[in-house]
Amino acid sequence: MVKKLFSQHYSILKYLVRWSLIIIPVAIAIGSMVALFLWLLGWAIHYRFAHKWLLYLLPVAGVAIHFLYKWYGVSAERGNNLIIDEIHQPGAGVPKRMAPLILVTTVITHLFGGSAGREGTAVQIGGSIANLFASWFKLTDADKQVILTAGIAAGFGAVFGTPLTGAVFALEVIAIGRIQYNALLPCLIAGIIGDLTVAAWGVHHTQYHIDHLAAGEYFNGQHLQTGFLLLGKVILASAVFGLAALAFSKTIHAVKSISLKWIKTTWLIPACGGLIIIGLTFIIGKPDYLSLGVDPEYPGAVTIVSAFQHGGADAFSWLWKLIYTAVTLGTGFKGGEVTPLFYIGATLGNTLATLLDAPVSLFAALGFIAVFAGATNTPLACTIMGIELFGSEYAVLFGVACFTAYYFSGNSGIYSAQKIATPKITADE
Incomplete structure (x- = not known):
């Protein structure tokens, strides 16, 4: 009985150490890329504030984005849906160029006044970098699904400063009504490390406040x-x-x-x-x-x-x-x-x-x-x-x-x- 218990805890410890060693460098890389993205995004938005005429070039910017994806990123066009599909069924993989391409085109969108957000960019950065590390580490398809899910957690947690939300979002968004608990620990580690990395780069998030109710x-x-x-x-x-x-x-x-x-x-x-x-x-x-x-x-x-x-x-x-x-x-x-x-x-x-x-x-x-x-x-x-x-x-x-x-x-x-x-x-x- 004692031997069995020891064996179980040893397996758990081995699992924790293995995934920590895998996820920490992935999350640091994702957090660093997200920090760069947030800095560029802030610059683009405030630059347009000071140069209002940039809005008139929005149609030209849209055409440029179209051809950037046509020439360099046809396989990355599906964005977040491609990453989710790859988690459901590993196949063609997430292209390495997805991260820089979505970063550049999102900044272009905001520089010229397009109404969009930043989560999709962060998730695609996370998925692309996680897939790159999966190939370097030569992970199995099952482990690749886990690291891609963790990549979503790192990207989401880092871009909004909500590490726990990032972890649960990554687990919950893949399928309605089902959470895959085998990725729980990697996602938690990824969300926390991604958020800490953004903070270490000196990037701050917007603070919101609810007035106290009477x-x-x-x-x-x-x-x-x-x-x-x-x-x-x-x-x-x-x-x-x-x-x-x-x-x-x-x-x-x-x-x-x-x-x-x-x-x-x-x-x-x-x-x-x-x-x-x-x-x-x-x-x-x-x-x-x-x-x-x-x-x-x-x-x-x-x-x-x-x-x-x-x-x-x-x-x-x-x-x-x-x-x-x-x-x-x-x-x-x-x-x-x-x-x-x-x-x-x-x-x-x-x-x-x-x-x-x-x-x-x-x-x-x-x-x-x-x-x-x-x-x-x-x-x-x-x-x-x-x-x-x-x-x-x-x-x-x-x-x-x-x-x-x-x-x-x-x-x-x-x-x-x-x-x-x-x-x-x-x-x-």
Whole structure:
């Protein structure tokens, strides 16, 4: 009995040491590349702030991105979906050039005003570098699946400063209704090391804050701080967050489908997308929905941060950002979907808080994580993200919001390669 127990613990220790030695250098490389990406992204956004005429070159930038992928990255065109497919079934591999190509094209998108995010870039950097290390280490297909999943965790954790979220997101995003626990430790190590590496390079993340709720807003008791009226408002708002996530996913897919159907010359698709973004900006009369949406281009601009304050968003800011991002990504520009989802969720939360007479900063935070949860089908990761970004005080409400949005967003999402391992509801329900 003692010998068997010793053998088991020795195997566990061997497993821990082996994967730590494999993952740590991978995560450091990914974190370093993500730090470079975040620095370049910040430079590009602020450079455009100072040179507003760059927006008029957005169609040209889109054509340049199209030909960069046509000439150098056809196999990398599918982005995050390629990495997810490779985890499901190892085959052709993730191209080495995916990391530098997505980094450069995402910076180009933001430099000229395209509405996109950064998560997709970080995940593709993580997957590409992890695949490179897998070939160097000569890993088996099973181990390659694990290291690719860890690469997603490192990239996601590093780009947002949320290492635990990165780990759980990587495990949860691969298939709806199933988590592969064999990659749990590598993903945790990767998320933590990736985040620490970005911090070591001196790159800082945006801080968000929820105003403390008044005592009357709470249910009577210290442990259940969810008054029934407030809880009802959260559930109602979260159903709307889920529908917004569904609308986001469907709109991006629709833009892609319509573009390919009606524009036969493929390089004209991003050119038209760029022209639409320019036209929308003229119609609206302000540049608030361009680029990332985190830093304000001018005092009073609508941003994710401003959405946490009374009057910090217009009634339809969320809808404009949804349209801008769907046009940008649906016509071939590069970047992620998650930061725009944060923007959509936070500004929609601001609007719903006004309509429901609810705490603005709390509902902005709930929308921030819940729209993301619905669009990616990752409610566990997004609940943890709420705790990592906003603190644990409202963890119950974070969970209610993310799981409600998850159900109301349907079985589809922004990642077409995401499989349905277990449907959200069974057929007889």
